[in-house]
Amino acid sequence: MLRSIAIALLVLSSPAVAETQVPTSQTEIQLGFVPVVKAVTPAVVNIYARRVIEGRASPFADDPFFGQLFQNFGAQRPRVENSLGSGVILASDGMVVSNYHVVGQATDIRVVLNDRREYDATVLLADEESDLAILQLTGAEDLPALTLRDSENVEVGELALAVGNPFGVGQTVSSGIVSGLARSGTVTGNTRGYFIQTDAPINPGNSGGALVDTNGRLIGVNTSILSRSGGSNGIGFAIPATLVRQFMEQARAGATKFERPWAGITGQPVTYDMAEGLGLARSGGIILSDMHPASPFGAAGLNPGDVILSVAGQEVNGPAEMIYRMTVAGIGAELMVTAVQGGVQRDIAVPMQRAPESPPRATLTTGARAALPGVTLSTINPAVMAEYDLPLTASSGVLVVDPGEIGARAGLRAGDTLLSINGAEVATSTDASAALERARGRLALDVQRGQRRLTMRFRL
Numbered sequence: 001m002l003r004s005i006a007i008a009l010l011v012l013s014s015p016a017v018a019e020t021q022v023p024t025s026q027t028e029i030q031l032g033f034v035p036v037v038k039a040v041t042p043a044v045v046n047i048y049a050r051r052v053i054e055g056r057a058s059p060f061a062d063d064p065f066f067g068q069l070f071q072n073f074g075a076q077r078p079r080v081e082n083s084l085g086s087g088v089i090l091a092s093d094g095m096v097v098s099n100y101h102v103v104g105q106a107t108d109i110r111v112v113l114n115d116r117r118e119y120d121a122t123v124l125l126a127d128e129e130s131d132l133a134i135l136q137l138t139g140a141e142d143l144p145a146l147t148l149r150d151s152e153n154v155e156v157g158e159l160a161l162a163v164g165n166p167f168g169v170g171q172t173v174s175s176g177i178v179s180g181l182a183r184s185g186t187v188t189g190n191t192r193g194y195f196i197q198t199d200a201p202i203n204p205g206n207s208g209g210a211l212v213d214t215n216g217r218l219i220g221v222n223t224s225i226l227s228r229s230g231g232s233n234g235i236g237f238a239i240p241a242t243l244v245r246q247f248m249e250q251a252r253a254g255a256t257k258f259e260r261p262w263a264g265i266t267g268q269p270v271t272y273d274m275a276e277g278l279g280l281a282r283s284g285g286i287i288l289s290d291m292h293p294a295s296p297f298g299a300a301g302l303n304p305g306d307v308i309l310s311v312a313g314q315e316v317n318g319p320a321e322m323i324y325r326m327t328v329a330g331i332g333a334e335l336m337v338t339a340v341q342g343g344v345q346r347d348i349a350v351p352m353q354r355a356p357e358s359p360p361r362a363t364l365t366t367g368a369r370a371a372l373p374g375v376t377l378s379t380i381n382p383a384v385m386a387e388y389d390l391p392l393t394a395s396s397g398v399l400v401v402d403p404g405e406i407g408a409r410a411g412l413r414a415g416d417t418l419l420s421i422n423g424a425e426v427a428t429s430t431d432a433s434a435a436l437e438r439a440r441g442r443l444a445l446d447v448q449r450g451q452r453r454l455t456m457r458f459r460l
Contacts, residue, residue, distance in 0.1 A: 033161060037173050039216045042114045042144040043089040044163040044171065044209055047098055047121075047135075049106035050082045086164035086209030087111065087135065088218060090148070090248055094119065094140025097244050098208030099223055100131045111137055114171060125251040127258040131223050132239060134251040146210060148248075149217035151240035152314065154178055154196060162200035162222055162236070164209025176200030178219075179235075194324035195237040196220045202236035211238040218244070242328045249330070261326045261333075262355035262382060264295030266392055269318050270307060278307060279343055284317050285309040290392050294358070294382055300337075300350045307340040326352055355382035362429045363401065370436035371443045371460055372412070374404030377429040380417065388415060394448055398432040411456055417448040 085102030089095070096111065103109055109121040119137040126133035137143075158178045166172055180197035198211060202222050211220040220238025250258060267286040275283040286308045291298045302308075310316060311325040312335050329335050333352045338345065361378040378384055378399045385392075388399060397419050403412035418426055421435035422444050436443075443458040 094137030096135040146218040148241040151242040164206030166203035166205040174201040261352035264292035266290045310338040355386040371439040375407040376402035379428040420446040
């Protein structure tokens with residue numbers, strides 16, 4: 001009997017019996033990713049980018065005062081910065097998505113496919129805030145591309161594969177699961193948004209690579225990790241594919257700058273204590289604290305003090321989530337917002353629109369006769385507020401776009417808001433320029449800088 005069992009085991013383990021088969025069910029796919037990897041990796045590319053930075057060796061180069069005194073100190077030393085990352089082919093004609101921090105400011109981009117074909121690339125659309133960039137490969141055609149999956153259907157616990165070029169060792173695939181959704185405020189740098197969290201190992205060089213499901217569909221673009229050592233600790237973040245689709249559509253339409261719908265509101269998450277005071281059954285949602293007069297939410301009937309519970313049928317628990325929902329809907333769409341007003345729950349349709357250019361920004365540069373010549377000014381309007389990320393408290397006044405040489409030496413900074421000049425309020429760039437030309441003997445500027453209000457006084 002034992003001899004028969006041993007012979008049977010030898011037969012089962014022999015090479016003649018072993019056979020590689022394509023998985024035919026979800027269960028079999030979970031046991032082996034070979035078919036998925038073969039389908040996905042041709043559409044994931046390696047990106048080599050570089051930019052040349054012209055700069056002086058002077059340690060005072062960035063100082064507005066000493067930089068002028070030592071402007072000829074040291075010789076020009078061009079510096080080359082190289083970056084290595086990954087990308088995902090979105091269309092057969094060579095449209096590729098990657099991270100802004102990989103290619104956003106590059107002057108030379110080279111893309112290498114999995115089959116070792118190489119292409120030059122140009123940036124069609126890039127956005128630092130979202131950390132996304134759309135590239136076009138020169139002369140590419142009939143390339144393999146990934147299908148984008150609706151990120152709203154992604155669930156925690158799904159198996160996921162991360163594909164990229166970590167540490168420049170070559171294309172690598174790592175596996176894990178979707179660990180969390182609706183992650184915001186967890187990524188460093190200038191990136192702000194809404195992320196998919198995964199424990200699939202992501203390392204430097206994986207940035208811009210693909211996070212795919214077991215059907216080979218793109219669910220996100222790998223962007224960053226949380227790590228003290230610089231290596232993967234199992235906490236990685238990917239930008240949802242739904243947002244990538246919005247970038248792709250705007251790039252196809254010829255946009256050179258990514259546009260988001262404008263909200264014109266501020267708010268904060270509703271905590272447990274706040275929910276009790278507002279008469280809500282549970283915590284969650286956003287309570288509106290301030291609203292611009294031109295806000296589409298205000299035009300739709302919402303007011304400060306109202307609580308937004310969901311947008312487009314999806315619960316929102318913070319401003320980043322709501323902005324994400326608005327962004328993926330796109331300008332021209334209409335979102336259904338569920339809100340609580342005076343204890344009554346209502347569904348309100350809110351149009352998604354651009355920040356209005358009213359009043360006109362009327363950008364100008366002060367002339368030689370002005371007390372501060374060479375200062376570039378713009379009238380603040382909703383479009384200016386959105387472009388320069390100004391708070392709603394800075395909804396009026398004149399923005400200092402560029403302080404110029406003399407303005408910088410006087411202490412002005414780009415992003416400052418001029419409220420009044422010599423005691424007279426200024427509402428437009430024309431008002432500010434005229435006031436600077438009239439100034440004689442003395443100059444007093446009331447300036448809003450972030451959360452601080454400053455008064456600058458000068459003798460002329």
